[in-house]
Amino acid sequence: MILSLIKVPVYNVGVTHLDKWQHCFAYFVLSLSWLIAFYKKKKKLLVVACCILLGVIIEISQSTLTPYRTGDYYDVIANSLGVLLGLLVFNMLSKKIEVKK
Numbered sequence: 774m775i776l777s778l779i780k781v782p783v784y785n786v787g788v789t790h791l792d793k794w795q796h797c798f799a800y801f802v803l804s805l806s807w808l809i810a811f812y813k814k815k816k817k818l819l820v821v822a823c824c825i826l827l828g829v830i831i832e833i834s835q836s837t838l839t840p841y842r843t844g845d846y847y848d849v850i851a852n853s854l855g856v857l858l859g860l861l862v863f864n865m866l867s868k869k870i871e872v873k874k
Contacts, residue, residue, distance in 0.1 A: 793851040800828060800855030801862075808863040821860055828852030 804824045811820055829849055836844030 790847075793847060796828075796848050796851035797855035797858070800824060800852040801859045802855075803827075804856040804859030805863055808859060812867070817860065817863070821856055824856040824859075825853050828856070 804821065807820045807824065808817060811817075829852075832844040832846070832849050832852075834844075835842040
């Protein structure tokens with residue numbers, strides 16, 4: 774009864790594709806974390822490939838294994854872009870560390 778009396782305001786936010794930025798940021802953090810973790814082993818290409826493959830597998834799984842989720846190839850692109858940005862930042866950071874040595 775009380776809940777029906779409470780009116781929640783509805784806001785129209787003009788942000789489009791916010792979830793794609795969230796995907797990009799999440800995979801940026803994921804790839805950067807793993808690249809830092811495997812810094813001594815020199816496995817950059819393997820880490821990047823695995824992160825991109827993870828994004829592809831999750832999107833395919835969402836569209837095939839669940840009735841209430843959908844896969845989106847734009848999500849795969851955003852995930853991959855996040856991974857590549859993570860690699861770019863990692864390369865920039867590792868060059869600065871090598872210069873300071």
